[in-house]
Amino acid sequence: MSWPLYLSMMKSHAKMLGGFIYGAVAYIVLIIWIYPSIADMKGFNEMIAALPEGMRKLIGMENGINSLSDYIAGEFYGMLFLIILMVYVILTSTRLMARLVDQGSMAYLLATPNSRVKIASTQAAVLITGLACIVVFTTLSGIAASEWLISGYELDVRSFVKLNVLTFLIFSCVAAYCFLISSICNDEKKALGVSAGITLVFYMFNMAGKLSEKTEWLLNLSIFKLYDPIKMINNETDALLTGSILAVTTILLLAISIIVFKRRNLPL
Template identity: 40%
Template sequence: MSAALYKQMMRVNLKGFLNYAFGSAFYIFLMFWLYPGIAKNTEALDDIVATMPEGVGRAFSLNGFDSAEAFISGEYYGLILVLILAIVSVQLSTQLMARMIDRGSMAYLLSTPTTRVRIALTQACVLVSGLLLILGATTLAGFAGKAWLLGDRYAFDGGRFVLLNAAAFLMFFAVAGIAFLVSAASSDEKRALGLSGAIVFGFYSLDLLGKLGDGIAWMRGLSIFSLYRPGDIVGGEAFPRARLRAARGDRVSLLRGRHTGIQTEGSAALIRSSPAPSAARNCTKRAA
């Protein structure tokens, strides 16, 4: 890693990171602010959800409204945060490699005594730092929101909330890794952006579609996002070990799907472990 490059890249991108971090923190505040109103009508809301087709509730992560983190895991971690982080992963990884190659500023970096691998590693560190920053701000905002807006009147499990953020981080560590690999392998900014965007949002759509209908549930198996289940964490399914293993890049693990309120009962889900962390390593090799 090159300290000078890391420092400079963080400086250039800090404003963007802070914008997303602030936006995410603000949104989570908003959720906490809304929650007391929702908590009053938990039963009525649960009834409404129960009248919807099962797939819809699954797809839009309606995880129940009986605790603050269940509400947040559904409404924020299940949808909006995923979109925000997907955009950050695709955009930032394209900016850090393909754009610099395309525009020619990479030539300046390579003209200094710094190897290609070191430059790619440094840029990858910037990407991971950005994700950490955004999720760190989100986590802190969650605890602050709990302290200021909820107090002791409403149920909130801090440990699970942290796990929720950790899962989101690991998930997007993998997603950003794929986007970074694409970015490092292309010399054209637009192509890198298009390709990594298509992969990431393609994954997202496959997961969403798979959740909507039981007949096409297999689609989820193709998507890395099927590994990300904020509902499971708040539902007390702990932190699925497979997910951790997946983040480490293990091969394939077969998990039995369990009833969690949003999962279909007894459906066996073949979960492919993500190739992404190793992809992140590979991309530096590719660049070499």
Template identity: 45%
Template sequence: MNAILFRQMMKVHMKTFMNYAFGSAFYILLIFWLYPSIGKNVDAIDVLVDAMPEGVGRAFGLSGFGTAEAFISGEYYGLILILLLAIVCVQLSTQLVAKLVDQGSMAYLLSTPTTRAKVALTQALVLVTGLFLIMGVTTLAGFAGNAWFLAGDYEFNTSRFIEMNVGAFLLFFAVGGIAFLVSSLSNDEKKALGISGFITFGFFSLDLVGKFSDKTEWMRSFSIFSLYQPGEIINGNVNLGLSFTILAVIGLVSFGLAVLLFRKRDLPL
């Protein structure tokens, strides 16, 4: 890793990281603030959820609102956070490599006393650090929301909440790795953005459509998003060790390939 480049890239992108992090924190605090009013009428709301088609509840993680973390998993972690982090991964991975190659800035980086491998590894670490910051702030905001708005009056399983956040980070560690691999192989910023977006939201769409019906469930087998199930994490009905390991391996392999292939490929410098 190139420490000087890492500090500079973090400085350049820190505002973006913090905007997403505080936006995520604000939204999750809003969900915590809303829950006490929801919790008073949870039986009626659960009846409404049960009346929905089974596929709709499964697709959007609506597994009942009997606990605060169940409500949060359905209202935030099941859709909004996924879309937010998907955008972060696609945009940032493109900016960190493909954009620099496309605009000619990569030539200046590689003219310094460093190697391609170090540059690619440094940029990968910037992306991972950004994801970690966003999820870290989101998790801390969740604990703050529990202390401020629930205050022990409503059940809140902190260990399941942490597992849900770890799962979200590992999912986008894998998604970010794939997007970064695409960026490392591209000379054109728009092309890299399009391919990364197609792959990421294609995976998301396969998982979403696969949840709607037993006839389409096979589609989820082709999506890494199927390895992250916040509703099942809250209910304790998923093998976290297996899914977390697979996501971590996908991320590590993708980032590793990105560094290796970027080091060997021809660049229009």
């Protein structure tokens, strides 16, 4: 890895990364801040229970809201945070590789003493670092908001941290296949379209699979089957097994990306 290139890329992506961090932090703080009014609302869980089972699964409130942890997992991690992270990894992976090739900037990087392997490894590190920053700031903000903004409602910090670790790992995997696509494509728009298209299909399969038993088989076609915030925060998933599978998959995909970029012909 090239540290000068790493620092330069982190600096050039800092503004965009800061925007994603701000958005994630603002959303989770707001959601925690309004939780007491939701928790004190009479008949809220009865209203949720009246919804079809598929709809409850879809919005992440299959069993209603029984704690602050359930509320955060369903309301924030079930949709908002998922979308924020999807957009970040798709945009950033494309900008780090395909855009540089498309605009001819990659030629300048390859003209330096750095090898293709070192350049690709550095760009991958920038992508994963940015993702980690978003998750870490969100985690710390969630813990701080639950301690300082509301009283009488306790957040299970240990389970909350575990949820964020698993969230980071699953989106590292998403980032890795987007990075592979970006490493293959010469055209920025094509890389962006393919990455967004595949991720959107996974997301739609995940949503459709939750609607009914007839469509449940679609979950097996989506990487987001492994992403169930409610089960994660309630310790109903095998965190070690799931995390290990995601970590190994991410490493393999990034390694393949680097090898592909090393061996391919570039239109420079």
